[in-house]
Amino acid sequence: MEKLIFEKSVEGRQGNYLSPLDLPEQSEQEIVPAGLKRKKAPLLPQLTEAEVVRHYTRLSNLNYGVDTGFYPLGSCTMKYNPKINEDAANLAGFSQIHPYQPEESVQGALELMFRTESYLSEITGMDAFTLQPAAGAHGELTGILLIMAYHASKGQLQRDKILVPDSAHGTNPASATLAGCKIIEVPSQENGGVDLEALKQVVGNDTAALMLTNPNTLGMFETQIMEIAEIVHQAGGLLYYDGANMNAIMGYTRPGDMGFDVVHLNLHKTFSTPHGGGGPGSGPVGVKGCLEPFLPKPVISFDEQKQVYSFEEERPQSIGRMKAFYGNFGVVVKAFTYLLMMGGEGLKEVSEKAVLNANYLQKLLSKNYGQPLPGPCKHEFIITPPETKEGKINTLDIAKRLLDYGFHAPTIYFPLIVPETMMIEPTETENKSTLDEFAAAMAQIAEEAEKNPELLHDAPLDTPVSRLDETQAARRPVLRWKEEK
Amino acid sequence: MSFLPHTRDEEIAMLEVIGVSSPEDLFRDIPEKLRLNRALDLPAGLTEKAAWDVVESLAQKNKNRGQYLCFRGAGAYEHYQPKAVHHLLSRSEFYTAYTPYQPEVSQGTLQAIFEYQTSICELMGMDAANASHYDGATALTEAALMALDATRRKKIAVSTLVHPEYRETLQTYLLRRGIELIWLSAQDGLTSLSQLEKVLTHNEVAAVIVQSPNFFGSIENFTPFAELIHQQGGLLIAATDPLSLGVLASPGELGADIAVGEGQSLGLPLSFGGPYLGLMACKEKYVRRLPGRIVGKTVDRLGREGFVLTLQAREQHIRREKAGSNICSNQALCALAATIYLALMGPQGLAQVGQHCLEKSHYASRLLAQLPGVSFPFSAPFFQEFVVKTQEAPAAINQRLWNAGILGGLDLGQYYPELENHILLCVTEMRSQAEIEELVRVWGGA
Numbered sequence: 001m002e003k004l005i006f007e008k009s010v011e012g013r014q015g016n017y018l019s020p021l022d023l024p025e026q027s028e029q030e031i032v033p034a035g036l037k038r039k040k041a042p043l044l045p046q047l048t049e050a051e052v053v054r055h056y057t058r059l060s061n062l063n064y065g066v067d068t069g070f071y072p073l074g075s076c077t078m079k080y081n082p083k084i085n086e087d088a089a090n091l092a093g094f095s096q097i098h099p100y101q102p103e104e105s106v107q108g109a110l111e112l113m114f115r116t117e118s119y120l121s122e123i124t125g126m127d128a129f130t131l132q133p134a135a136g137a138h139g140e141l142t143g144i145l146l147i148m149a150y151h152a153s154k155g156q157l158q159r160d161k162i163l164v165p166d167s168a169h170g171t172n173p174a175s176a177t178l179a180g181c182k183i184i185e186v187p188s189q190e191n192g193g194v195d196l197e198a199l200k201q202v203v204g205n206d207t208a209a210l211m212l213t214n215p216n217t218l219g220m221f222e223t224q225i226m227e228i229a230e231i232v233h234q235a236g237g238l239l240y241y242d243g244a245n246m247n248a249i250m251g252y253t254r255p256g257d258m259g260f261d262v263v264h265l266n267l268h269k270t271f272s273t274p275h276g277g278g279g280p281g282s283g284p285v286g287v288k289g290c291l292e293p294f295l296p297k298p299v300i301s302f303d304e305q306k307q308v309y310s311f312e313e314e315r316p317q318s319i320g321r322m323k324a325f326y327g328n329f330g331v332v333v334k335a336f337t338y339l340l341m342m343g344g345e346g347l348k349e350v351s352e353k354a355v356l357n358a359n360y361l362q363k364l365l366s367k368n369y370g371q372p373l374p375g376p377c378k379h380e381f382i383i384t385p386p387e388t389k390e391g392k393i394n395t396l397d398i399a400k401r402l403l404d405y406g407f408h409a410p411t412i413y414f415p416l417i418v419p420e421t422m423m424i425e426p427t428e429t430e431n432k433s434t435l436d437e438f439a440a441a442m443a444q445i446a447e448e449a450e451k452n453p454e455l456l457h458d459a460p461l462d463t464p465v466s467r468l469d470e471t472q473a474a475r476r477p478v479l480r481w482k483e484e485k
Numbered sequence: 486m487s488f489l490p491h492t493r494d495e496e497i498a499m500l501e502v503i504g505v506s507s508p509e510d511l512f513r514d515i516p517e518k519l520r521l522n523r524a525l526d527l528p529a530g531l532t533e534k535a536a537w538d539v540v541e542s543l544a545q546k547n548k549n550r551g552q553y554l555c556f557r558g559a560g561a562y563e564h565y566q567p568k569a570v571h572h573l574l575s576r577s578e579f580y581t582a583y584t585p586y587q588p589e590v591s592q593g594t595l596q597a598i599f600e601y602q603t604s605i606c607e608l609m610g611m612d613a614a615n616a617s618h619y620d621g622a623t624a625l626t627e628a629a630l631m632a633l634d635a636t637r638r639k640k641i642a643v644s645t646l647v648h649p650e651y652r653e654t655l656q657t658y659l660l661r662r663g664i665e666l667i668w669l670s671a672q673d674g675l676t677s678l679s680q681l682e683k684v685l686t687h688n689e690v691a692a693v694i695v696q697s698p699n700f701f702g703s704i705e706n707f708t709p710f711a712e713l714i715h716q717q718g719g720l721l722i723a724a725t726d727p728l729s730l731g732v733l734a735s736p737g738e739l740g741a742d743i744a745v746g747e748g749q750s751l752g753l754p755l756s757f758g759g760p761y762l763g764l765m766a767c768k769e770k771y772v773r774r775l776p777g778r779i780v781g782k783t784v785d786r787l788g789r790e791g792f793v794l795t796l797q798a799r800e801q802h803i804r805r806e807k808a809g810s811n812i813c814s815n816q817a818l819c820a821l822a823a824t825i826y827l828a829l830m831g832p833q834g835l836a837q838v839g840q841h842c843l844e845k846s847h848y849a850s851r852l853l854a855q856l857p858g859v860s861f862p863f864s865a866p867f868f869q870e871f872v873v874k875t876q877e878a879p880a881a882i883n884q885r886l887w888n889a890g891i892l893g894g895l896d897l898g899q900y901y902p903e904l905e906n907h908i909l910l911c912v913t914e915m916r917s918q919a920e921i922e923e924l925v926r927v928w929g930g931a
Contacts (some may be wrong), residue, residue, distance in 0.1 A: 001592065001789055003628070006600070006603060009488075015831065017565055018834070021840070021845075023840055023844055026844050027844060027847050031843045032732060033706075038730065038732055038734050041836065042604075042832055043607050043832070044607060044832045046609075046833075053569055056821075059592070059597055060578040061578065061593065062591075063580070063591055063592070065582040066582075082488060086575070089756075090545040090571075094544050094757065096549040096551060096725055097548070098550065098557055098757075099755070101563065104550035108543035108546030122526050134623070134759065134816070135815070137801070137812055138619060145657065157532075165578040169802075170800075170801040171801050171811050174804070176889060177811075178630075178658070223514055226516065238556065244573075248566050251524070252520060254521055275580075275581070276579070276816075276817050276818030277579055278583070278585070278814060280816045296657070319657055320653050321622070323623050323625075324622040324648065324747075325560075325620075325758025326757065328619075329760075329761040331760060337536055340528070340531050341487075341530055342486075344530075345530075346486075348525065353489050355512065355716070356511065360502055376511045400536075408587060409586075429489070432499060460589050466589065466786045468785050468792075469783045470793050470795065479613045479614075480603040480613065480614070481599070
């Protein structure tokens with residue numbers, strides 16, 4: 001392991017990025033009143049630039065990213081992030097513009113946002129988009145607030161229940177709660193599909209919306225979506241689309257055509273912007289026309305006559321702002337660049353190959369692993385551990401052993417409705433050899449599980465650290481470094 | 486441009502393994518009625534070069550800060566970014582990784598976050614920090630939610646000198662939760678303490694939210710606010726600009742229970758308002774109420790030190806509808822930028838930047854004071870921004886400056902109707918003496 005940067009610090013060492021103050025005179029009195037002045041300097045590291053660069057370069061070597069290798073993390077769409085995206089976002093005309101500079105001087109940025117909104121509307125079959133949400137969960141909260149504002153405008157204040165399948169991402173119920181709603185969990189069928197009978201029993205005049213992912217979190221297309229939409233709409237509720245799995249269906253079908261009223265997308269999943277070790281992402285939200293007046297402000301409008309883009313602040317029915325300024329603009333630039341390269345046909349091919357890769361890998365893994373659901377799947381699928389003479393080996397052990405084989409592990413123990421599940425999403429940018437090698441490693445692990453299960457319990461062996469004690473971390477939290485006295 | 490790898494032969498081989506004759510067969514589960522029976526109506530895909538030409542021409546339609554002199558802040562600040570920050574962020578082992586769910590192959594991200602948490606705690610004078618929030622506005626908002634949950638009260642007192650867009654974000658989040666917001670007015674550029682005294686009566690207020698430097702740039706004293714609200718069993722939420730904390734006392738020292746802020750000033754580009762960095766830190770007592778990812782130190786099986794995501798029982802993927810927050814993705818790469826920035830600057834460097842901001846903004850105010858029609862409505866000490874009252878309309882002044890290649894201050898009348906003919910001016914360490922003098926010369930109409 002690498003020492004902490006604080007432990008490398010030497011008193012008095014520093015980089016030097018500022019020239020001495022160049023003013024003809026300084027303030028005669030201390031500007032900051034004594035009581036408000038910093039007395040003890042913060043214990044920040046004191047190092048040269050070379051030391052700092054070496055430290056973080058070495059830390060980067062302890063990481064595994066998409067550029068390192070195969071990262072089949074289900075529901076996360078870890079596709080290759082084209083390098084042009086990074087350069088585009090770093091153009092001075094995008095990265096060095098102030099959010100409050102005159103609109104006439106940011107027409108290119110506004111045009112880029114306006115065009116991105118219209119592309120996303122076409123891809124999803126919606127009428128309008130906001131780019132303000134900073135992440136998927138932030139988009140969910142935005143979407144539910146929009147739905148509640150819509151119901152309120154119709155005098156339907158009693159509609160405060162959000163229906164969420166038990167297979168849903170944890171953010172769905174958490175976002176709806178944050179929006180002040182109550183959650184009704186809807187049981188799923190074995191294939192993860194919504195149980196229509198159960199749905200009929202819970203919808204009513206208190207239903208605000210149903211939140212759904214399609215394909216669902218087991219990688220299966222919800223074939224009864226039209227019936228579901230009808231049940232919810234008939235009861236006066238709306239349909240919310242969690243776009244985490246959009247990579248499966250682009251150009252084949254659209255949430256808007258399925259009956260969804262609100263969608264969020266994850267630009268950091270479907271539209272190739274990198275995940276940054278946890279963020280920044282971007283979670284644009286699209287709506288049908290009836291919800292458009294409620295979109296967060298400002299919205300971008302285009303005056304065709306004058307050929308001028310502008311921010312519209314006068315939005316009396318708007319839910320307000322979801323954050324300061326206009327969203328994670330730099331991330332939007334990356335997704336826009338990707339959209340330009342793909343075009344409509346390219347996006348359809350993306351989904352086609354994402355689904356092809358998932359089905360191919362599912363087939364390869366079916367020899368050694370449990371397959372709770374028969375194919376075909378969409379862009380991802382679930383498997384369970386193989387039966388061994390000792391009984392089942394657990395999913396965590398398999399995931400950890402995969403790290404030794406040089407792969408990132410799949411998403412594990414999700415969705416919650418299938419015990420010991422592994423959720424695998426290969427994405428369209430992986431080639432056949434990688435999928436074959438991954439399947440071979442999984443086959444070998446299945447064999448090890450049979451012959452030498454201890455090996456799996458001890459895994460990983462070839463990583464910078466072995467399995468870490470999470471219980472101790474939570475029981476006696478050490479959340480920051482402190483100077484040893 | 487396509488990033489799809491399969492050759493025709495490979496694809497045929499794969500389809501054979503699956504047992505279908507074409508990829509279309511894999512989409513037969515989508516009901517006929519739902520299929521999009523036309524091509525998506527998007528422009529045709531471009532080569533990398535052609536796409537680059539488009540984005541470059543769009544970028545050129547914007548005027549970037551290299552093409553004008555920036556004297557505007559208001560929540561987004563131009564500071565010097567050492568080149569090494571960008572270079573290290575460009576390590577794709579960092580930027581192409583996901584949230585560190587597999588700690589054994591994510592020690593780089595995890596250790597960097599642990600270092601980030603340490604630096605933020607040091608700056609803020611706090612015991613724990615999360616791994617980041619979306620931005621200053623959402624960090625402040627979720628701090629309010631923490632306080633509401635912790636006290637089980639239904640009222641929050643908020644300074645009107647908190648950034649207007651942060652206040653609007655807070656209002657949006659609280660829209661449907663039946664929370665009463667009490668607005669604390671301004672007095673001489675600072676938040677009115679006497680008003681807080683009046684509204685704090687029946688132990689009903691969960692927290693008071695004060696920002697320093699506040700939206701007008703003035704340096705607030707958190708201490709009396711902390712004392713008042715603590716007597717009532719509530720919390721002080723302090724919003725701050727971390728860059729000021731090399732020279733200003735930390736929120737923790739001054740009695741804050743939760744400290745939040747916008748971290749953009751720590752090495753992040755202006756980027757038209759995002760991605761930025763929401764800072765969130767708190768005293769020990771509230772650690773288990775912090776939203777979002779938190780990294781903790783532990784040991785592996787061989788007793789070696791390592792880092793993991795911890796205290797996850799707070800979070801949405803475990804607690805679902807009972808979670809205190811819904812945050813999942815955060816701004817990890819921006820947090821890395823701040824960590825590297827702080828390591829490069831060190832404590833002396835940070836104090837020096839702060840000193841330059843103080844001195845340069847005051848130099849600008851002294852020069853402006855010599856112009857006819859210019860006055861200063863507030864006497865409170867300020868950090869790098871200050872309010873100027875003008876006789877001439879701000880729009881006219883700013884147009885004159887803009888024509889001369891200068892982005893002047895923010896017209897405050899848009900945000901505070903009572904402050905018509907007031908400009909919020911920002912002078913950071915980036916501005917030289919000559920540039921400040923140029924501003925004053927053009928402002929004065931010379």
